[in-house]
Amino acid sequence: MIITAPFQNSDPRLRAVGIVISLGLLVLLAALWNVQVLRAAHYGDRDQAQSLRRIRIPSARGDIVDRNGIVLANNRRSFDIVMYLEQLPRPSKRQDVGRIASETLAAINEALGTAVTLADRDVRVHYDQRRPLPLTVMRDVSTNTVAAFVEKVNELPGADLIVTPVRQYPHGSLAAHVLGYVGKPQKASDDAEEDLERFYYYQPDTVGEQGVERAYDEFLHGAPGGKTIRVGPRGSTVGIIGEKPAMRGNSVILTLDMHIQQLVEKALGHVALPAGKELRGAAVVLDPRTGEVLAMASRPTFDPNIFNPAVPARIVNAVLNDKDHSPMLNRAIGARYAPGSTFKTVTLLAGLQAGVIRPHDTIVCQGSLRIGNWPRPFNCWNKHGHGALDMMGAMRQSCEVWFYQRGMAVGVDRIAAMAMEFGLGQPTGIDLGHDLAGLVPTPEWKRQHTGERWWDGDTAQMATGQSFLLVTPLQMATVAATFANGGTVLQPFVVKRIESPTGETLRETQATVRRRLDSPPQDIELVRQAMEEAVQAVDGTAHRAAVKGINVAGKTGTAEADTAHGRIKRVWFIGFAPYEQPQVAVAVLIEDANSGGHTAAPVAGEILAGIFGKRIVATEDLGLYAD
């Protein structure tokens, strides 16, 4: 036998040598079996771990469009000039990377006439940790620069032009507070941390930071793709193993009507303010039949396009941290104000429902009223007094004294209960987040928070929308909508539908009824009539909201508030139109102005005239003081 021959050898010492050698080879085989068969999986994993890299490819966000399909937010292409460090002439030492990169950068600068610099440290960190990824040199360059670069690209080894999606808002600051904006994630979420483990090279998505962008981020952001590459021992790419494209995000169709939104933005721009005063306020237009938000604007505003990696952080932070103006604050849902006389609509309905107020209750207003032992009289806005007024007159003229007296008769409990019925003191539930609850005070609340007892004066003030009452403009818009539709409290919403990239409807928002008022229809109708008179009557305080050709109903309000800037007036208008079959409900708030009638009502008038294609009633000075 070819193998066994030595073992049959007569020389025992040669046989011993043969046995030792055979045993040695068996040891090798056993060790080989151990490494290649028993531990094959372990070494296979290590092989992959050191040579395979997964790169996460961020997805493009879905579009946001208005109810008619007009694009309010989409992605444009940003041309970025990048360097692939692994394609640069191979550095012999790690320290040389910065030098070689800056030589290439100098060549790019010369070719394009730019003067971009990169920190040596950033280049080296990128080289060590993210080598297969492009290192961005210039973001969002102009088309001229792109043309110049393309011409010279062959002389610039390692440099390349890549296209990245950048969020854009074609209409600038239009509806900025509803749309929100996007940014880089500040802190890795749980999800991202999980991803970090799965992906060796992590490229984050942008994240919605406010408004619809944030509230509907999960629908908008799409699904990231991935790419598996094989790298050599120096970390350079040697091949692509597999690629899964990123999935584009879903489209979000808003309830907003671009046309109405533009009207609102324009009308707010027409507000006449004393010199040196900056416009702060909000306006909301709802569809009273569904709760759809047709328009929502807040002032001051911002341009969401600045939240773009190409814009210097200095400029972005100046806007984000502007404490004086708070341009990022959506005052329609995120700020609370006393409702003033617009709240009289609620007081009135509470009184009518309780039978305490009857349409023919007549009170003589002498310009002020003394309540209890309070040293100072409670004033009406008309110091000269309105004289004798019935209910309609009191609403038309917005008489304080009438409502002090009748309000005390109705009582704080009934007024508070009615306010809660309308959804005041609770978030409206709008799908935007950051929706404030406001405050409906009760004697119990006052005792707990101020330690003082509730008295008639508090009730009188609450009846006229002062006292401790706090509401958001959106809440008052839902009050207007509730009167408009005859007593149904709807939950406002801004997203009508969500569509997949293939056009399939993923979700459609249905109108949500929060409550139906208990009040008898005829009582609600009385308040509606009173609101119509306040606008339609020539001497109505809300007459500046009147529009030719349709019947507008509404109520103005002026609430005094003590702020850091002194005592200022919050002025309001809430209303709806057409009176007979309302299609829109409006709320307008200006933080610091003269009166609801003079400042807020004309804004609403302009909006409504625009919506219905009519002209506003001439607003020549009628010689009236308006509340």
Place this chain on the structure above:
Amino acid sequence: MDWWLFATIVALMVISVCFIYSASYRGPGQPMPHYYRMQMIWFGIGLAVYLVAALVDYRVVCQWAPVWYTMAIGALVLVLVAGTKVYGARRWLGWGSFGIQPSEIAKLAVILAVSYYLFHRPPETRRQWRTVAAVLALTGLPLALIVVQPDLGSAMVLVPICLTLMFAAGVRVKHLAVVVAIGLALAPLGWMQLKDYQKARLTVFMNPNKDPLGAGWNLNQSLIAVGSGGFTGKGYLRGTQNLLGYLPRTVAPNDFLFSVIAEETGFVGGLCVVGLYAILFLRVLRIAGEARDRLGSLLATGVVVMLFFHVFINIGMTIGLMPIKGLPLPLLSHGGSFVLATMTALGLVQSVWIYRRVY
């Protein structure tokens, strides 16, 4: 002619050329170094040397053993004086681009010298200390000269050759045990003389992850290559560890060629290689047993020990069983001197077979 032996040699040569090609392959269309062509040339020369050595009576060659030995010592001295420095060690004697390693010749010279010496001693003297001392001296001189190059791996090969030849020649086991015991006792002294990089290479196999980017790199990458090859391997020219250069390209075609084979052909391929070596060794041992005289027997034994030691250390090194020593794999690793030395040695063994009959 022992055709089994010859066929085994040719099989190993074919494997060698195929996998040296694979070890220098960089991907389709990529330029690659032509190590495999050089290896084919060396094999051609080696086969010629083999035939000459096989046909010449080994007894004639052994007559000249003192001359070969003296020439080898001379070459070892020369390399220390005029050798080319590679990686800080003088191992090469070169004329232009042609270079040889005298240490490879020395291994063969020692086998011839020790066999010749033991053969000419009367049988009774082989049981005396004098013989042991003489053989140790014969081995010790070239060993010392190789150690100072320094080339620890090649020097160490001389130790089992010398011990096994004495054992096979009938030297008392007790004497050999004493020699081994003294050697072990002196080992710590030798350890202290080692340079840090040598110590690191000698110990890293016990914990390859201690310095994974430095001394442990080659071993780690070799382990990953061999282990990820699995049972059947990744396929010819598809060993990613080798292809991508994780297994350093400077060592893949020579010292770590077995890793390339094991990665691409898996345990099956490794088994074949070890199997071929088993056939080779056992055929040579059979020749040792059937030789006409003790000279031929010792010669074959010396050759088999030398080759086995190379195989065991080299394969053991690639799978973390043995320290990292630059010992090439006989007939597989790229490198001219060792191919020639191996082919000469195997030619002599073939000669022992051819001239085994006493006419």
